[in-house]
Amino acid sequence: MKEKLRQFMIGRYGVDDLSRAQIIVSMVLLLVSTFLSAFFRVNILYWLGLALLIYSYFRILSRNVSKRYEENQRYLNAKYRAVVKKNNLKKRWAQRSTYRFFKCPQCKQTVRVPKGRGKICITCPKCKTEFIKKS
Ligand SMILES: [Zn+2]
Incomplete structure (x- = not known):
């Protein structure tokens, strides 16, 4: 089973930071949507979560490795900038x-x-x- 999976994944991109984050966000969306489904008939969070989950699997199984790598780099850069911004705001708040x-x-x-x-x-x-x- 493990060997079959390994063979299937040859030439494919696999899991990266971006797909990991996408799966976590989609799980949160799906979880929240199950609570909301008790109150609303149309549940946009469910469809958003499902779409994001499908997109993350598309990225993991993709054979266009360089494109997926580029997307992941963009994600990591944005994440880094957000952390720097947060730390600067924290510093400013301490010195206010x-x-x-x-x-x-x-x-x-x-x-x-x-x-x-x-x-x-x-x-x-x-x-x-x-x-x-x-x-
Ligand atoms: Zn100036």
């Missing part, structure tokens, strides 16, 4: 009583300034644009 954060009007760089100095002229460290804000 001593610092204020502004966005440079020119280059959108976030600038951190000490709080409680009144109206100050801020020079962007990246593009040297000056702008006035109340700290």
Whole structure:
């Protein structure tokens, strides 16, 4: 049985981070949809979960390995960016009583300034644009 599965999977892409995440999300959708089916006749979450599950199996069994690899890389990049953003927000939240954060009007760089100095002229460290804000 195991040998047959191994032979079947030759040349196919297999499981990656993206398909693992897709299966988890589809399971959650299907689980929630079973609760909702008690109250609603049309259950869009059920169909969404089913479609996602079928799509994840399509990816696992796909023979277009390079395309699936590319999709997985895009997913991993997006996941990494989300983690970095979350950590930055966490840091900002921890410093909120001593610092204020502004966005440079020119280059959108976030600038951190000490709080409680009144109206100050801020020079962007990246593009040297000056702008006035109340700290
Ligand atoms: Zn700037």
